[in-house]
Amino acid sequence: MATFAMQDAAREVSHLLESIRSLTAELASSDPVEGQRIIHLRLVLSASELALLPFELATSHVGMPGQGQPLALQTVTPVCLTREVRRVAASTLEWPTKPRILMVTAAPREVSAVPAREHEEKLKAALAPYLDMDEPQEIEDHLTVLAEATIEDVREACSKTAYTHIHILAHGIARDGTGDEAKYGLAFHAQQDRNEVDIVSGERLASALRCHMRGDIEQVLSSPVVVSIASCDSANVGAVLAPGASIAHALHEQGIPLVVGSQFPLSVKGSILLVELLYRRLLAGDDPRITVHDLRQALYTACPESHDWASVVVYASLPGNLIEQLQQARFEQANQALNMAMRHTAGVLQKESNAARSRRKGTKPPEPEMQSKDINDLKQQIMQAMERFEEAAPDGQIKTLGTLASARKQIALLLSMEKSLSSPKTKEDPEWGDALLDDEEFRTMLETSRRYYYECYKAGAREAWPLVQYLALTAGLKREKGPGSSKVSKRFQRLWIAAGALARENIRWGDAQQAAWAYGSLMELSVLSMHWRDPKKCSSEAKLFARQAIEHLDLNKYSDAEFDIFSLRRQLRRYNYWGWGTKEMLQLCREIGELIGVD
Structure with missing residues (x-):
């Protein structure tokens, strides 16, 4: 224009x-x-x-x-x-916390190419904080790409899968109207010949997106919450007709709560920025109204040569409890992002452990050891995810407290690895544990983790692991003894008894995962009790519980069983890595490690 x-x-x-x-x-x-x-x-x-x-x-x-x-x-x-559109009901909208995105691209021979690769990369980047991007199947479960799409392809995809978000990248093109009226549609591929253009109106597109789900006995219609349409030209500044607001109007009129389209041509740069900012913010649970305002500002700043900021047109029918829904979505997504960051770190550390074992045994060419920059990158990833989680998490919830405690403990592990690269002391040095505790950041992380674990227990946790981790950190920080005493405090022993009782209840009444954690907790409690009980008895109990934990995990292959085995081994390795406890305790941890596969 x-x-x-x-x-x-x-x-x-x-x-x-x-x-x-x-x-x-x-x-x-x-x-x-x-x-x-x-x-x-x-x-x-x-x-x-x-x-x-x-x-x-x-x-x-x-x-x-x-x-x-x-x-x-x-x-x-x-x-x-x-x-x-007044007829669209907002009260039925449930903001999605588990995104399933369909990306549709179309560029028949008669029109210029579209930046499909760039848009797909931005969608993957928006999903990256919540997924294991090294697992192709996990990506496929959350992002489907329909290239060279026909309108029939879109309808077929929507009839099979309940997509929460649909992103369409296609050119707007004029179609014949009645009289002197010019109307616009999207240039899809024709079903009979994909080189030919099928100009799809908003009404036809709405019928494809809001079709009956296949195999659903209740005949429920597919109902994406968000549909975005990017219409641009392959040149730096758009030079094609955009479909106008009419297509967005038609989609919204048919019951799609949030539709983002373009009423003027979008530049390629603007279309890429749109998909990047829009999906990163919406998937994080941000308010769509604030997101739209930020999007216009970003387009105005980044694309001054175009009118992309004004091109964005938004149809929205939002429920009265949107803020509450967004708060829950923000928490769920932040929790998923933090868990994924910790799992990513755990996977990297496991690979480093395997590589170190290979280097020692000489079974294959030595792989380079992790450098300080690699460790710092992992640490920053967790810390950023943790800050986001803290902002979104409700106060006092057991799940919140446990996650925050675990995250800080993992950051402490990375700090200890970072320190080991520059410290003259080694992990075999008897003073290694003291040297770590002298590091203020390391100690602060453990102190904070310890406090969160105890708050988790006080909040009513019916499982043993928060209290066991509190006791382990108390001993690791050398706070298990009474003031001015060389003996373990009565309070520490009372909490130890309470943790053991909880663990046995978890084995009796809990599910498979709770029972696995309980066996691991009893193993760790036996190690900790060497401070005041018969060392031989503690040793035999700890080894028995370790074997029972592994056997239970091997027999009950629930979804997180492999990760829980790794966590059990990592917890044992931590005693030796941080120099926690007496020589007898560290020796016992090494012996248990040999039983369950820890070097």
């Missing part, structure tokens, strides 16, 4: 919005120091013809914040402008 035409359109829609007195009053009364507050301007459009008006071009009128600036860009009082 030519600049003068855009200015003329902006003037007309500005006059229209200026007549909305409630908007004027809201803008005038807003306090700019309120921080994240955003005004949500909902335009309820019944007639599809109104979808063609570029409301997003409106400017702030006289006396309002950001006077003369685009209303959707000014930051004194942020405004998110969305469109809405």
